[in-house]
Amino acid sequence: MNRLWVRLTLALVAITLLSVSGVAMLAQLTAANQLNVFVERQRHITQQGIIDELAAFYAETGSWDGVGNEVIAQFLPSTPRRQPPPGQRPNGPPPNRTSYAIANANGKVVYDDTRARIGINLPSTELSRALPITVNQQTVGYLITILPEQSLQLDAQLYFVDQLQRNLVVAAAVVSLVAVALGALISRALAKPLAQLAQTARTFSSRNLSARAQPDGTVEIAEVAHAFNDMADSLQQAEINRRNLTADIAHELRTPLSVIQGNLRAMLDGIYPLEPAEIATIYDETRLLSRLVDDLRELALAEAGQLALRPQVVDIAALAHSAIDQFTAVAENRQITLSANLPNLPTVLCDTDRTAQVLRNLIGNALRHTPSTGHIALVGAVDGAMVRLSVRDTGEGIAPDDLPHVFERFYRGDKSRTRSSGGTGLGLAIVKSLVEAMGGRIGVTSTLGQGSSFWFTLPVATHPKA
Ligand code: ADP
Numbered sequence: 001m002n003r004l005w006v007r008l009t010l011a012l013v014a015i016t017l018l019s020v021s022g023v024a025m026l027a028q029l030t031a032a033n034q035l036n037v038f039v040e041r042q043r044h045i046t047q048q049g050i051i052d053e054l055a056a057f058y059a060e061t062g063s064w065d066g067v068g069n070e071v072i073a074q075f076l077p078s079t080p081r082r083q084p085p086p087g088q089r090p091n092g093p094p095p096n097r098t099s100y101a102i103a104n105a106n107g108k109v110v111y112d113d114t115r116a117r118i119g120i121n122l123p124s125t126e127l128s129r130a131l132p133i134t135v136n137q138q139t140v141g142y143l144i145t146i147l148p149e150q151s152l153q154l155d156a157q158l159y160f161v162d163q164l165q166r167n168l169v170v171a172a173a174v175v176s177l178v179a180v181a182l183g184a185l186i187s188r189a190l191a192k193p194l195a196q197l198a199q200t201a202r203t204f205s206s207r208n209l210s211a212r213a214q215p216d217g218t219v220e221i222a223e224v225a226h227a228f229n230d231m232a233d234s235l236q237q238a239e240i241n242r243r244n245l246t247a248d249i250a251h252e253l254r255t256p257l258s259v260i261q262g263n264l265r266a267m268l269d270g271i272y273p274l275e276p277a278e279i280a281t282i283y284d285e286t287r288l289l290s291r292l293v294d295d296l297r298e299l300a301l302a303e304a305g306q307l308a309l310r311p312q313v314v315d316i317a318a319l320a321h322s323a324i325d326q327f328t329a330v331a332e333n334r335q336i337t338l339s340a341n342l343p344n345l346p347t348v349l350c351d352t353d354r355t356a357q358v359l360r361n362l363i364g365n366a367l368r369h370t371p372s373t374g375h376i377a378l379v380g381a382v383d384g385a386m387v388r389l390s391v392r393d394t395g396e397g398i399a400p401d402d403l404p405h406v407f408e409r410f411y412r413g414d415k416s417r418t419r420s421s422g423g424t425g426l427g428l429a430i431v432k433s434l435v436e437a438m439g440g441r442i443g444v445t446s447t448l449g450q451g452s453s454f455w456f457t458l459p460v461a462t463h464p465k466a
Contacts, residue, residue: 004191009183016179020172059135064110101144193217209236248410256285295426302433309351313461317342323359335372342380348387348458350438362391362454370395386457398446407432
């Protein structure tokens with residue numbers, strides 16, 4: 001009962017039966033109206049006493065011979081209508097007055113004032129509508145009214161309705177059978193791609209992440225298949241990312257751990273002296289480990305949208321200047337010029353601490369990748385409803401192959417060098433998550449050997465300056 005094909009089939013059969021019974025009811029109503037007219041007419045005839053006259057005639061003569069002249073003639077209009085020659089059926093227009101016929105007890109027409117049906121055995125349907133003539137409680141014949149034009153039509157209609165009802169019953173039965181067959185066919189065709197989709201979903205959930213649905217069937221089912229495939233794609237990508245991340249983390253943790261282990265082992269074995277310089281190396285590695293764990297935690301929170309951000313209206317120019325101030329001494333030491341160009345920037349809506357963290361990270365990276373006598377500039381501009389800040393350096397630049405990957409976790413342009421300088425390869429990934437969490441975007445342009453420009457946007461605050 002809960003199957004699609006059963007429900008569809010039942011629906012089709014129900015619709016069929018409803019339509020057929022609707023038509024039957026209409027026909028029935030029409031027939032009932034016409035029957036009332038018919039009954040009225042019969043009553044009228046009875047009132048005329050024609051039946052009594054006929055019965056008296058039969059009682060007297062014992063047959064219907066001569067009934068036309070003796071009885072019926074009294075009831076016909078004075079001008080007799082034109083009779084067709086004997087043996088010929090009347091043609092031309094139907095009679096324009098009521099005329100009569102008499103059938104004997106067996107239903108055989110023995111008198112017909114139009115002569116059309118003499119000798120014909122009347123069908124039972126017509127006999128049942130004729131008026132019986134009784135003598136001594138015995139039916140000796142029937143009076144059949146041969147009707148004027150509209151009454152003839154009435155007879156035809158009654159007959160038609162009768163036939164129609166009979167045919168409708170047959171039609172209902174046949175059409176119901178066809179509906180069952182069609183319902184089964186259509187619903188099977190509809191259900192097949194759904195069953196395939198269910199099978200694909202089961203295969204997918206049993207860890208076969210490459211299983212995809214065939215977008216067959218109707219547009220709606222094909223859409224479900226497409227939606228399933230999209231979901232499968234993103235789940236598969238998420239699974240690949242998860243595996244990569246686990247592998248990356250394991251890899252990143254292994255390096256400092258093996259340095260620590262190796263150095264400690266060497267000290268225990270007396271290969272390295274137990275001196276502050278050696279211990280400092282190990283200490284540096286533990287600091288790297290600790291930064292790595294902190295960064296990973298921060299990135300995980302940012303990506304899960306769980307970093308507690310406190311958006312406020314911030315004077316971004318002031319914040320950028322104070323970020324630059326923190327690096328002035330380092331820059332001077334390395335003979336790098338640090339400049340700011342932040343003309344009339346509106347306030348932005350952001351988390352002050354996180355924005356400062358983004359700026360520190362980008363300026364720190366620029367310093368790391370810019371040789372002495374280079375320049376680093378922090379440039380701000382309004383870009384529609386956003387403020388756009390760029391950190392431009394005249395450093396080593398980034399190779400075109402590396403450029404699309406710099407915001408990925410653990411991505412490092414030069415692995416050995418940045419690891420030795422303490423880079424975790426997570427800085428830009430964290431910065432990207434933070435900027436996006438604050439409603440901004442981030443990007444980079446770079447030319448190898450000439451320098452890079454890291455930019456990010458933040459939404460302009462609609463409130464006045466805080
Ligand atoms: P880390 O600095 O810890 O290696 P980041 O995520 O901050 O990690 O940066 C990723 C990589 O992007 C760096 O290893 C470096 O190759 C490249 N990069 C970042 N900033 C710059 C820059 N200003 N100039 C050139 N390369 C850069």
